[in-house]
Amino acid sequence: MICPAERTDEVLRIATDCPAVVNVIRLPGAAYEPRGDFVEFDVAREAANGVLEQLRALGLKDSGGITVEELYLSISTAAEKAEEIAPGDSDDAVVWEQLAARTSAEARLTWAFLAFLALATQIAAIGALLDQPILIVGAMVLGPEFGPVAAVCFGVLRGNLRLIGAAVRTLAIGFTVAIGITLGCAVAGRLLGWITPDMLDDRPLTNFIVHPDKWSFIVALLAGVAGILSMTAGKSSALVGVFISVTTVPAAGNIAVAIALAHWHEVAASFQQLGLNLAGMLLAGIVTLFLQRFLWNRYGLHTSGRPGGVNAMKRAD
Numbered sequence: 001m002i003c004p005a006e007r008t009d010e011v012l013r014i015a016t017d018c019p020a021v022v023n024v025i026r027l028p029g030a031a032y033e034p035r036g037d038f039v040e041f042d043v044a045r046e047a048a049n050g051v052l053e054q055l056r057a058l059g060l061k062d063s064g065g066i067t068v069e070e071l072y073l074s075i076s077t078a079a080e081k082a083e084e085i086a087p088g089d090s091d092d093a094v095v096w097e098q099l100a101a102r103t104s105a106e107a108r109l110t111w112a113f114l115a116f117l118a119l120a121t122q123i124a125a126i127g128a129l130l131d132q133p134i135l136i137v138g139a140m141v142l143g144p145e146f147g148p149v150a151a152v153c154f155g156v157l158r159g160n161l162r163l164i165g166a167a168v169r170t171l172a173i174g175f176t177v178a179i180g181i182t183l184g185c186a187v188a189g190r191l192l193g194w195i196t197p198d199m200l201d202d203r204p205l206t207n208f209i210v211h212p213d214k215w216s217f218i219v220a221l222l223a224g225v226a227g228i229l230s231m232t233a234g235k236s237s238a239l240v241g242v243f244i245s246v247t248t249v250p251a252a253g254n255i256a257v258a259i260a261l262a263h264w265h266e267v268a269a270s271f272q273q274l275g276l277n278l279a280g281m282l283l284a285g286i287v288t289l290f291l292q293r294f295l296w297n298r299y300g301l302h303t304s305g306r307p308g309g310v311n312a313m314k315r316a317d
Contacts, residue, residue: 220280
């Protein structure tokens with residue numbers, strides 16, 4: 001933290017009052033712009049929400065700055081004790097400020113998002129034409145669409161209509177652009193004689209794209225839960241499995257080639273598959289976040305002096 005000198009004592013009080021905080025450092029007058037003191041400390045992940053809430057209440061966002069970094073290794077007996085004091089496991093703790101920052105970034109419509117989604121959709125389209133599941137899987141991994149989906153879920157949790165609107169806009173424009181680019185390429189391919197309508201007639205390995213059913217929705221629900229948990233619990237590696245589970249990008253790719261080859265029944269089925277998967281992920285993601293917030297409010301470590309919070313824990317010690 002960078003904080004005005006007159007706020008430093010309050011910052012230090014917040015840090016020292018929390019038993020899950022260790023390694024407190026104060027460098028008076030070290031900050032040049034904005035001017036102030038530099039304060040640093042380590043806090044167990046489970047206690048981060050309460051500490052951040054109190055620091056924000058001091059107005060440091062406007063008068064100074066708060067930077068949060070994740071530590072992957074801390075060789076310290078004091079740090080080990082702080083982890084033991086904080087209830088639960090650090091992997092299960094949700095740092096809401098961190099999630100807010102991440103979903104806000106994921107909701108933005110960027111050239112990188114459009115490029116990755118367009119590339120993934122084109123790979124999926126080629127996979128559908130050639131009946132190659134490996135290309136479909138590759139397209140699923142490359143697709144970046146879960147980020148805006150998670151942003152919508154978090155926006156619903158916080159009642160943030162602006163975040164919801166931005167994320168929905170990113171999804172709508174992203175898929176429209178990706179399908180449009182892929183459609184243009186497919187039309188060009190048909191004019192050149194590279195692809196023909198019969199290529200979509202018999203493809204047993206990728207036919208699942210145009211057959212949405214209850215299992216598609218169930219898988220989307222499970223993927224939505226796994227995706228949110230991977231973002232909130234810091235298990236980002238699990239997010240790859242989420243991408244491979246849902247049939248959003250393959251459905252978009254199939255829409256493009258089906259239009260180009262005049263397979264209108266497949267266009268409708270692919271739109272249904274796309275909508276079913278997005279709906280399942282959104283529903284599961286929203287429920288998961290609400291459940292996590294409920295469990296945190298009920299069983300998490302609080303630093304506001306409420307019953308069962310840090311003050312009570314210190315008295316018990």
